[in-house]
Amino acid sequence: MATSFKITIDAPCTQQWAGMQEHKDGRFCTSCQKSVVDFTQFSDFELKNWLAKDQGKSCGRFRPAQLNRVIDSKSNFSMAGFKPGLVAASLIALLSFPKPTQAIKVKSYPVSQGDYSNKSVKSLVHERAETALVTIKGTVIDKGENTPIIGASIKVNGLPTGVVTDNEGKFEIVLDRNKFKKSVVLDLSYIGYQSQYVKINLFKKDKIVIRLKAGNYILGGLGIIKQPTMFEKISKFLNG
Structure with a gap:
């Protein structure tokens, strides 16, 4: 394939x-009696490899962004199995969104003068520090x-950082209660949703x-339009 x-x-x-009906690589359409491959999480490189073997004979499920655009498949990054188990995308998202604890500063509190042992002072400071934090735990499906979504991005409005869901779709965010008194707004995003x-x-x-x-997907028999190489473009130009 080109x-x-x-x-x-x-x-x-x-x-x-x-x-x-659930079927290998996707679903089975009883109407046209064909397998429908779920390409929504395929990388460009994977699309090229699949279509080179299949010769464009498949019916598929695509994201609109995958259709009617020039696909340059030089990259070999893989997104297979992103749902339910894409580890690679989770790693990329983790690099993009540092842990929120990096943006949290726990304030130190003054301790009243008195006859306190070191143990008592440490306990008091620890208790106050704990009450200054609030933890949000949840699951994205x-x-x-009703299946867990792995690698979904979750950001808190007002903070530049965020987290991603783990392999069970779970997440945990620790915030400074002094900055967020009553409520927060979470911004959730995930490719294809x-x-x-x-x-x-x-x-x-x-x-x-x-x-x-899930976002809008397009199903149907696919066609492949080969894009001419630079050599073919030059040859066509020279030969009129």
């Missing part, structure tokens, strides 16, 4: 992905399939479960 190419779907399928803002009450201890809705 280094650069485009993927098109001229006649999108009207069947619902959620209503299809797919709204339609609609971004979402969630307001969290810091005084409630309820279990936090956030459901992200």
Whole structure:
């Protein structure tokens, strides 16, 4: 296959992905009796490798951003298995979003003069430091399939840093209660899903479960448009 190419779907399928039977590499469409491969988490490099073997004969599920654009597949970064288990993207997100504890400064508190032992002083400071922090724990799942989302980005409005969900879709954020008195707004995002803002009450201890809705996907038989190489462009120009 050419280094650069485009993927098109001229006649999108009207069947619902959620209503299809689970099948190897995706789902099985009983309407057209074909396997539908889930390409939504494929990298450009993986798309090229798959389509080179398949010769564009597959039916697929794509993100709109994957279609009708020139795909240059020189990169060999892999995103296979991103849902439910993409470790690579989690690592990238971790590098992009430092741990929030780096932005938190625990204030020191003055201790009244008196006959305190070292142990008592340390206990008092530790207790006050603990009460100055608040921890938010929760889980991010797919709204339609109720499966954990791994590597989802979670940022707190007002802070430049954030965290990502682990391999169970769980996250934990530690904040300075002096900066966030009653509530915070979480900004959640994940590739292939609609971004979402969630307001969290810091005084409630309820279990936090956030459901992200998948973005708009396109299903159907795909076509491959080969992009001419530089040599082919020059040859065509010279030969008129």
